[in-house]
Amino acid sequence: MGYPDNVLAGDERVVLHRHPHWKRLIGPALVLLIVTALASFGAAVVQNSDWDGTVKRVVLLVLAALWLIIVGWLTVWPFLNWWTTHFVITDRRVMFRHGLLTRSGIDIPLARINSVEFRHGLLDRMLRTGTLIIESASQDPLEFHDIPRVEQVHSLLYHEVFDTLGSEESPS
Template sequence: MGYPESVLADDEQVVLHRHPHVKRLIGPIMALLLATAFAGFVSGFVNSTAWDPNAKNVVFGVIWAIWLVIVGWLALWPFLTWLTTHFVITDRRVMFRHGLLTRSGIDIALTRINSVEFVHGFIDRMLRTGTLIIESASQEPLEFYDVPRVEQVHALLYHEVFDNPSVAG
């Protein structure tokens, strides 16, 4: 899913666009699988009973309505939140946008960036993700969590900020 071109200034080019690492979706996927397995098990149990067919249909409706609420809350909402979270580096700025119903974001001009760091623990190193920390001239350092291939992003951002003569000068 590309970042919308309408938010870019004239002649501004996207250098990098990332969503958070897919590790954020492990919990929602597990919730989907467990809720589906549990709903299927309970439906199989209800189907094997000698209840009236209309009563079974009501119970099936309740089971799958509860399943729909659980999956919507614990799986679909986190997925849509992940999908609508963007970390974008252009040739002029770093942009972070997130939120599904209420959007929020921050832009940092490359000329205002003082330092760029990354942090990742053992598991994050195995998954090739981590936290990118950007310190700008006027704010506390900003931390962006679960950035995929954080070392490459760090190197790319460092290059854009400190090696690019149009930014560094």
């Protein structure tokens, strides 16, 4: 899903658009598998019981409703939050947008960025993700967690900042 062009200025171009790393979806995927297995087991037990047909249907409907609520809350909702979280670098600014029902975001003009850092531990290094830390003028450093290929993003952002500033320190 590309970032909507209607939030960009007329001649502004997207340099990078990322969602958070897929590792954020591991927990919800495991929940889906476990809850589905438990619901299937419960349904099989109910089907093989010698209960009245109406009681079986009611218990199966309750199981299905519980499955739907748990999967919606612990699987679908986190996926939709992941899908609607955007980390975007343009040739003018860094944008971060997140939220499904209530959206929020921040824009950092490239000219206001003082430093760019990244941090990742052993697991993050194996998964090629990490935390990007951006320090801008007159603000506390902002941390963006689970940025895929954080080292490449760090390097790209560094080059964009110096290209924007037109500094003689600008890398070629």
